[in-house]
Amino acid sequence: MSTSNAPTREPGQTGAPTPGESGPDAVAPAPRAGDGQRPAEGTNGTAPGNGSNGSSTGASNGTARGRDVVTEQIAVEQAHVDRVMSELEKAGRRADDVQAEGLARGRIVKSGEVGYEEAAGLFERDALMFHAAKRRTALDTQYEGLVFGRLDIDHTLAKATGAAEAAPTELAPAGSPEREVRYIGRLGVRDDDYEPLVIDWRAPAASPFYRATPTQPMGVLRRRVLRSKGATVVGVEDDLMVPEAPDDLVVVGDGALMAALTRSRGERMRDIVATIQAHQDEAIRASARGVTEITGGPGTGKTVVALHRAAFLLYSDRRRFESGGILVLGPSGAYTAYIERVLPSLGEESVALRALGDVVDVMHTERFDEPAVARLKGSVGIRTLLGAAARGRVPGGPEQLRVFVAGRAVRLDARALDRVRSQVLRSGQRNVSANAARSALGEAAWAQVGDRGDRDARAEFVDKWDDHRDVDTFMTEWWPQVDPREVLLWLADADLVRRHARGSLTPEDAGALAASFALALETGTWSVADVALVDDLAARLGPVQEEVAEERGFYDIEELDDLSQYGVTEVQPVRRDEGASVRVTRNGDPRDRLLAGRIGSPDEYAHVLVDEAQDLSPMQWRMVARRGRHASWTVVGDAAQASWPVPAEAAAAREEAFGTQPRQSFHMDTNYRNAREIFDYAAEIVRRTVPDADIPQAVRETGIHPVEAPLGDDPVATVREVLAELLTQVDGSIAVITPRRHAGALSVLAGDGTGDAAAAGGEPVEGRVQVVDPMSTKGLEYDATVVVDPDEIVRESPGGVRVLYVALTRAAHRMTVLS
Numbered sequence: 083m084s085t086s087n088a089p090t091r092e093p094g095q096t097g098a099p100t101p102g103e104s105g106p107d108a109v110a111p112a113p114r115a116g117d118g119q120r121p122a123e124g125t126n127g128t129a130p131g132n133g134s135n136g137s138s139t140g141a142s143n144g145t146a147r148g149r150d151v152v153t154e155q156i157a158v159e160q161a162h163v164d165r166v167m168s169e170l171e172k173a174g175r176r177a178d179d180v181q182a183e184g185l186a187r188g189r190i191v192k193s194g195e196v197g198y199e200e201a202a203g204l205f206e207r208d209a210l211m212f213h214a215a216k217r218r219t220a221l222d223t224q225y226e227g228l229v230f231g232r233l234d235i236d237h238t239l240a241k242a243t244g245a246a247e248a249a250p251t252e253l254a255p256a257g258s259p260e261r262e263v264r265y266i267g268r269l270g271v272r273d274d275d276y277e278p279l280v281i282d283w284r285a286p287a288a289s290p291f292y293r294a295t296p297t298q299p300m301g302v303l304r305r306r307v308l309r310s311k312g313a314t315v316v317g318v319e320d321d322l323m324v325p326e327a328p329d330d331l332v333v334v335g336d337g338a339l340m341a342a343l344t345r346s347r348g349e350r351m352r353d354i355v356a357t358i359q360a361h362q363d364e365a366i367r368a369s370a371r372g373v374t375e376i377t378g379g380p381g382t383g384k385t386v387v388a389l390h391r392a393a394f395l396l397y398s399d400r401r402r403f404e405s406g407g408i409l410v411l412g413p414s415g416a417y418t419a420y421i422e423r424v425l426p427s428l429g430e431e432s433v434a435l436r437a438l439g440d441v442v443d444v445m446h447t448e449r450f451d452e453p454a455v456a457r458l459k460g461s462v463g464i465r466t467l468l469g470a471a472a473r474g475r476v477p478g479g480p481e482q483l484r485v486f487v488a489g490r491a492v493r494l495d496a497r498a499l500d501r502v503r504s505q506v507l508r509s510g511q512r513n514v515s516a517n518a519a520r521s522a523l524g525e526a527a528w529a530q531v532g533d534r535g536d537r538d539a540r541a542e543f544v545d546k547w548d549d550h551r552d553v554d555t556f557m558t559e560w561w562p563q564v565d566p567r568e569v570l571l572w573l574a575d576a577d578l579v580r581r582h583a584r585g586s587l588t589p590e591d592a593g594a595l596a597a598s599f600a601l602a603l604e605t606g607t608w609s610v611a612d613v614a615l616v617d618d619l620a621a622r623l624g625p626v627q628e629e630v631a632e633e634r635g636f637y638d639i640e641e642l643d644d645l646s647q648y649g650v651t652e653v654q655p656v657r658r659d660e661g662a663s664v665r666v667t668r669n670g671d672p673r674d675r676l677l678a679g680r681i682g683s684p685d686e687y688a689h690v691l692v693d694e695a696q697d698l699s700p701m702q703w704r705m706v707a708r709r710g711r712h713a714s715w716t717v718v719g720d721a722a723q724a725s726w727p728v729p730a731e732a733a734a735a736r737e738e739a740f741g742t743q744p745r746q747s748f749h750m751d752t753n754y755r756n757a758r759e760i761f762d763y764a765a766e767i768v769r770r771t772v773p774d775a776d777i778p779q780a781v782r783e784t785g786i787h788p789v790e791a792p793l794g795d796d797p798v799a800t801v802r803e804v805l806a807e808l809l810t811q812v813d814g815s816i817a818v819i820t821p822r823r824h825a826g827a828l829s830v831l832a833g834d835g836t837g838d839a840a841a842a843g844g845e846p847v848e849g850r851v852q853v854v855d856p857m858s859t860k861g862l863e864y865d866a867t868v869v870v871d872p873d874e875i876v877r878e879s880p881g882g883v884r885v886l887y888v889a890l891t892r893a894a895h896r897m898t899v900l901s
């Protein structure tokens with residue numbers, strides 16, 4: 083039995099047991115020093131066993147003896163961490179030597195060139211250690227401890243409880259071969275004898291750390307979470323998996339999960355590798371095949387679980403996922419900035435993070451259209467317009483061809499040219515069909531001027547046609563390489579939109595669309611919805627043939643020079659700054675900003691992870707599908723938070739993206755983010771409009787209810803006053819979530835709190851106050867929020883009350899709603 087009077091807890095008390103196992107987690111121990119949450123923020127929930135266990139003392143208010151025991155236990159763990167660090171250092175030096183030697187040999191072999199073959203020939207262990215050593219510094223200095231977990235295992239227990247039976251009466255004594263200690267960390271480390279010092283959290287041997295429960299202990303007696311700053315252990319938190327701890331095992335702490343949840347939120351999401359819950363672990367380690375769907379309400383850990391899943395996939399099949407690539411797609415740049423540290427903290431750097439406004443290379447935008455326009459652009463109905471524009475005439479291009487070839491006068495009018503264009507585009511993409519178009523035009527010309535049966539004359543005509551300079555000149559204007567973004571800009575012309583839409587749009591909608599493209603031309607910025615349209619057009623037009631265009635341009639100039647010797651008075655050079663060939667970028671010009679860079683073929687990935695999937699429009703699903711044609715998928719979402727208003731149409735596009743791949747789904751039903759008081763407030767509001775919303779159970783109770791107050795006549799003064807108080811109440815980030823109507827005025831408040839107290843975990847939060855629109859808060863969270871003018875948020879948002887629901891579920895600890 084535990085001989086210590088250190089704080090002890092009942093078996094399996096994790097702070098937040100898996101729902102359904104020990105009931106929802108109405109667990110809220112008192113905040114503890116170093117948790118970052120100020121004592122005034124105190125939680126008032128009761129932990130099962132915390133207090134019900136007569137011997138419990140609690141680490142923060144424990145006796146001197148209790149503190150001694152914690153200190154002793156920390157020292158024990160520190161000794162192991164020190165050993166790991168010194169092993170890594172040794173390995174690092176050794177790996178550097180081997181690498182240097184390998185490179186040197188490579189140089190000799192490759193006569194002057196740096197070759198990596200020798201380095202790649204490191205035998206496996208050294209290669210592993212090499213990478214481990216390289217990653218160590220980053221993991222150790224930037225994140226929370228390389229080694230974060232320890233399992234004390236009794237293999238007799240594992241054998242006896244294979245069928246979930248009660249623990250055997252006799253546990254193996256300390257030091258017996260049945261007993262094993264396993265350390266779990268962000269990566270695996272072995273000693274000189276190849277014995278594991280730390281097991282990578284993703285390895286099968288680490289799985290009991292996440293899966294063991296008192297009813298299925300999987301051989302685990304005690305699970306311990308180590309809390310560290312860099313390489314220094316600063317705390318331990320234990321969970322006991324058997325009714326009573328063996329004599330040699332001390333059990334301390336209040337539960338790692340609660341400690342993690344009550345901490346302040348910084349600017350970046352943290353990994354949860356030390357406190358992954360069993361139901362989350364199932365989703366993380368689920369098969370890589372097919373489509374994995376993760377659903378659940380706000381704050382249920384869907385995003386963080388999906389990111390750990392990405393790290394797990396890289397670990398389990400590195401060859402496939404590192405070379406094939408993993409794409410993580412989120413709603414906004416703010417979101418990608420928020421999550422960008424999670425994967426590196428798990429030792430993974432090779433994942434592509436993109437926001438919906440950044441999916442097409444060279445386009446980067448955060449601007450949203452008005453809801454009505456966004457809806458037009460997101461719906462597949464827009465494809466009629468895009469198809470017609472992609473197949474249509476190039477505005478400003480020649481309307482007839484007049485040319486003298488092989489002694490014959492050719493004259494093709496607009497209708498003849500249209501016929502040829504349609505015929506060619508029926509079987510090929512525009513940008514790769516210039517040669518086919520020229521030949522088809524030659525056929526049409528011959529049909530007009532030649533004798534059908536005269537094969538020789540035809541051959542001569544075709545020969546001349548193929549080399550004819552006037553035909554060259556005509557082709558550059560009639561069939562230029564077309565950048566998909568230019569096609570979209572053609573649509574700033576409302577008449578053209580109406581003509582191409584062929585009744586698929588009302589005149590008002592056509593006008594609104596054209597106006598949105600005119601706005602792009604005026605501001606030099608695309609909207610997020612435009613990106614999917616450009617991608618659709620790019621697929622229709624085919625890749626711009628840059629090299630060919632440049633080469634031809636070069637010859638064009640030579641030939642034009644030549645021509646001038648023959649008395650040609652006027653030449654029409656290719657418009658180089660507008661055409662697809664050499665683009666001159668003048669930063670000040672909005673049009674040039676819109677067309678900067680060159681769009682290539684879409685990158686394809688082996689795995690695509692889509693977060694906030696409920697927000698993707700059908701056109702965005704099609705865009706993402708082009709990147710995942712051979713991919714497996716992880717798709718994360720919550721319908722009740724949707725901003726896309728026509729879910730059925732999006733569902734169809736999404737099904738098309740997934741094809742017939744097998745599906746598996748996981749549902750998360752515990753809210754780890756919001757204090758229960760805050761979440762109840764939000765849930766009550768969403769239920770009124772969305773009765774079938776997926777409502778999770780909030781795990782933490784604080785006793786602090788959201789505050790409602792009037793916005794008043796001077797919103798800036800009101801919000802400033804609220805902020806002044808919140809800045810003293812929470813340590814981390816604060817967001818003022820405002821509809822557009824007040825955004826301009828309130829923006830003066832952004833950055834307040836600069837240089838203020840550091841957020842917990844020692845992370846400074848630069849300018850703690852952000853002023854954000856509701857859509858940009860998707861996927862994010864803050865210590866506190868001020869939600870401004872909720873009615874207006876509902877009115878202005880494409881998703882109405884669902885977007886308000888997003889705004890109301892961003893705060894971890896405190897929320898003020900100003901109506």
Ligand SMILES: Nc1ncnc2c1ncn2[C@@H]1O[C@H](COP(=O)(O)OP(=O)(O)OP(=O)(O)O)[C@@H](O)[C@H]1O
Nearest residue numbers: 354357358359380381382383384385386754755861
């Ligand atoms: N096992 C865990 N241990 C510690 N923290 C956790 C755990 N699971 C989730 N969290 C925390 O809960 C918060 C919410 O997680 P996350 O943002 O992934 O939720 P979500 O379901 O994607 O939310 P939303 O749908 O509202 O965007 C984060 O701070 C996350 O770190």
